[in-house]
Amino acid sequence: MNKKLRAGLIGVTGYTGMELVRLLAAHPCMRLSFAASRSEAGKRLGDHYPFLEKLPGADLVIRQPDARQAAAQCDIVFLAVPHGAAMNFAADLRGEGLPVVDLSADFRIRDAAIFEEWYATTHSQRALLKEAVYGLPELYGEAIAEAKLVANPGCYPTASVLGLYAALKHGFISSEDLVIDAKSGASGAGRKAAVPTLFCEVHDSFRAYNLGKHRHTPEIEQELSIVAETPVRLSFNPHLLPVDRGIHATIYAKLKGGHTPDEIHAAYVECWKDAPWVRVLPKGGLPETRNVRGTMFCDIGLAIDPRTERLIVCSVIDNLCRGASGQALANANLMCGLPVDCGLVQAPLMP
Amino acid sequence: MNKKLRAGLIGVTGYTGMELVRLLAAHPCMRLSFAASRSEAGKRLGDHYPFLEKLPGADLVIRQPDARQAAAQCDIVFLAVPHGAAMNFAADLRGEGLPVVDLSADFRIRDAAIFEEWYATTHSQRALLKEAVYGLPELYGEAIAEAKLVANPGCYPTASVLGLYAALKHGFISSEDLVIDAKSGASGAGRKAAVPTLFCEVHDSFRAYNLGKHRHTPEIEQELSIVAETPVRLSFNPHLLPVDRGIHATIYAKLKGGHTPDEIHAAYVECWKDAPWVRVLPKGGLPETRNVRGTMFCDIGLAIDPRTERLIVCSVIDNLCRGASGQALANANLMCGLPVDCGLVQAPLMP
Amino acid sequence: MNKKLRAGLIGVTGYTGMELVRLLAAHPCMRLSFAASRSEAGKRLGDHYPFLEKLPGADLVIRQPDARQAAAQCDIVFLAVPHGAAMNFAADLRGEGLPVVDLSADFRIRDAAIFEEWYATTHSQRALLKEAVYGLPELYGEAIAEAKLVANPGCYPTASVLGLYAALKHGFISSEDLVIDAKSGASGAGRKAAVPTLFCEVHDSFRAYNLGKHRHTPEIEQELSIVAETPVRLSFNPHLLPVDRGIHATIYAKLKGGHTPDEIHAAYVECWKDAPWVRVLPKGGLPETRNVRGTMFCDIGLAIDPRTERLIVCSVIDNLCRGASGQALANANLMCGLPVDCGLVQAPLMP
């Protein structure tokens, strides 16, 4: 056990922290060596999370967040704290020389002005922002392997960017007029006590929220603009699903014309054939969130509506694993010189 | 009890039949006098539906479908049988002189050729098709009151047409480039034994189906073309929600420009202010399917995305009540000279 | 509208308050005339509860709780506030001469010492306790009609007492060795923001709580002791179901012997044949919580296990309607001289 890499986790009580605890419990080459939380410091992790008993990590005692202690006990640190708080933790940890994977939004937006506009927060670590690498392994694997600070992507951007990548890269679709209708499970709303996320408020119901105003919008636009090699402006619209986990992004794009459905499908298959986690469904197939439950998979289904000359891409991930903590672990793997999928070869929990 | 109008129901075992049984049990002026089903004939209705015991209708014995018997025992008949079968039942019942509300798709599409193309079925009752009235009370109330055959609208068309009506009528949006991303509860898939609708296949998951190919597409286009006074072609895309009831249609439209958000919202409020069931939410409000559960309400929320110059309309109904059996009852009320909302003044079941 | 009886509601924001708002919106002879809440005072009720728009009560403005104001504007008042707080509100309202239905536990336990032991609260209104009537209409209908203060029963006691009544009355079972394994939907846990009742903590899971220690235990024992005419001590054990509404009590009793299954079933049928809401299922039938959803029904199924000589009673109610607000309304009906089921003839929402 001692030869495993030592991972620290600042922010252990939210759903992304919980998911990292779960994933690290089964990781063959990395172990949780330091877990911190302001509210739960002093408690044994297995007492806080009964699901963890008799698994690696259960006997760890939760500590107060502290960069120096973390430096002494970790080879790498995950930040699972709210945006705004994360940037300063990151600076402290980098000051101690530790590599950091930040699960918050603080280093995702390369342009600090855009960050400050959408998040209504001053960015206090602009120098650090410059060295941060956007942690989508399929697109930035090499840079991530060299990085000391990785900005772990948002859940919606992960599904959206992977879903549109091949179509934009090949120029099958216009980079204008994109509409993303996204649906997320309730774990995406976090683990804070609040009436709108009580069981009886979410169960057996469905609703949209933050239409056109969600903070993941500039992040998606930033990444798709790079892929399309032209500024992309799109309409991003999230909804709340009565499920624990899962994002389903239904993406509407205008076909440029000149490519058959078969060509488009073949290009998607070719694009992702060597990626361990992106699965393009057979022609006519459509993804289901349960098929990726608990895993790193991104399942992509394509539909072409000839009547309206649209490509409709359905892109599905697990918001907690692929959309947060699993992707953070993949990034940590790369930063530590491990295979990207180390500890992440999982079969989805079905049903 | 005897002075109540006598209603017949052909097709009692599906979810729309079940919902009519529920609604008629509480109707002050109409009662179920004849219930028919091939598979359950001979059984007491209260034994088939234990939820109905000690309520009106429980002691009725289910009969074989038969137009002559229905004529003898009913003042009006509801058809809750599959499309294709309904058209011939309707002809028989009309032959007996009975007014008919058909919950199937058989008389919804005015152009038989379009019906035959989308439903892959020959229309054997073209003459009858001409006299059928499309049963959306807010739009066709007067014609419904005169009709002898009402084509009850589909669930998705009900939500879509009510959601877009005011915007098209006022010319706020382009009639091109409409995209409807619709989500429906599982009762919309019917009550047939099938693996894809088993609990463990639907629960805690989400998926799209029939993208760009759903049979409600031409019905929505037909009705919106009338409203817009120009042919409308749109992209309609349904998804399956892990809830019992509820449709949430998220509708994406291009703003023509020249109208402020306040003007658009005010026009929606004005348009529906006297409608008993269409509720336009306050500015910034977004609907939830549970807020209409079990009722005739259509809740409409508006969002304007200034960055992409779009109007996003969220239109929410209960697919079984407003989207099927409740609307059928509203139509029957009008056809029988009753107030449209007789037996349909319901408060939503919350939570 | 003005000739309707005027009902006040202190405590409008919880699930029982919400349910009363729903039920009063459809009541033919009673209307909500006064709604109070400390936290939401000043807000229009329809803005607080969008489900209520275009229904009676939507335009009411929420007030601060105040006995004198309530007296001026009400003919009867419902208390939907926490135990401990309710007893003093009740005293104030009785001081103003108003009849009161208290949905809290404050007046359910006739012996103040037992109340104080289980609720760890001093009972400050012992005089008032003496005049309170336990509001189970099937058992105490006449006393309720004369009462000025009704203690509305707990949800678990309602299901348990109705389920065991006939068996104890007829002496089919021993009054010793009773075990009640009860399961409740999450609305029973209230609408307070708390992590353990978040969607992701309840959904797709199941757990017991308060085994042997739930505060409804002495209430069940009190009422069953009266029925059995001997002190009853039993083991009551609740569980949390991932559903919105519904209680399923599975009750295990030892048969005394000497009665056939047919005799026991027939006695149950006979006992409840004139009760509008208690439905004894046919032999072999077992109830489902959905069959009573949104209603006052109590569905009872009987099973006899000859190998272990036990009677197993399944007793099912809707915890919010029959187990709280609907029953409160039935009590108010009786107190106001209305038929007990006025405004409460509902068909369950299926599915």
Add this chain to the structure above:
Amino acid sequence: MNKKLRAGLIGVTGYTGMELVRLLAAHPCMRLSFAASRSEAGKRLGDHYPFLEKLPGADLVIRQPDARQAAAQCDIVFLAVPHGAAMNFAADLRGEGLPVVDLSADFRIRDAAIFEEWYATTHSQRALLKEAVYGLPELYGEAIAEAKLVANPGCYPTASVLGLYAALKHGFISSEDLVIDAKSGASGAGRKAAVPTLFCEVHDSFRAYNLGKHRHTPEIEQELSIVAETPVRLSFNPHLLPVDRGIHATIYAKLKGGHTPDEIHAAYVECWKDAPWVRVLPKGGLPETRNVRGTMFCDIGLAIDPRTERLIVCSVIDNLCRGASGQALANANLMCGLPVDCGLVQAPLMP
């Protein structure tokens, strides 16, 4: 890959077959080499189960069930077919010399007469029945390691026997008067198309079934009689939960007296301290089904009701993993000389 042990699976389309496919995809020392199904023969496994794509097993082609083919391609075979059918497959496979783990009930009941009574089926393989070993690893680990035919326990018996083992072994409770109130997720009902297990029939509802008559009763009695060293007769009563996975058995037992709660709890902890999967919760703790989701864990919580002198044991497992396919794999591990938990060190999927 080729040095892995080769496992066959007869019956790939049900939930237990699906779960074995999931678990074998992640097994480090065993791989699926033969998958058979009458209805799906000829289909690629990854096409049948899209969740499996890019995981081990996806490229396997489903075959017709055939003992000789299985013998040629497997080192061990799992039977996931209905009872009655399994016994003859088992005989054929044993005739080919293959070790077999049977997930059906055919070899669980040692007394063929009791099997025939409860299952209403003739046992055609009585000789084989004698050599079968009951596959509960904690109790029969050594015999399983020597066995060629293992009868994999039922899901309810697994939870019930593990929950009561320590209390009966230590004589804390009477072996009479046991009541088990068990609740199971819907995957326990299998994957056959049927109306009662449709989403809309199970979701947001709860019901009992087969009270006192479930076929797992004699299996539980058989195993507990061995533990108690006296014939045990008990009342077993199952219910259907609206969750995918999970069994919660609430077990009511009479305390013999003479032991303090602390002694009882300590004995449970001591009994299971070296078992990798049985977790006794701290005093006062109660288990939740989600804490064992997707794993082999059995979580046990104890409550003592001093008023009624009862021990209440809550025993929780995942019905598909621990209650079926995971346990089958643990048995196969033992039969093949692998560590019992090979491929089964899983962290529960939370939330």
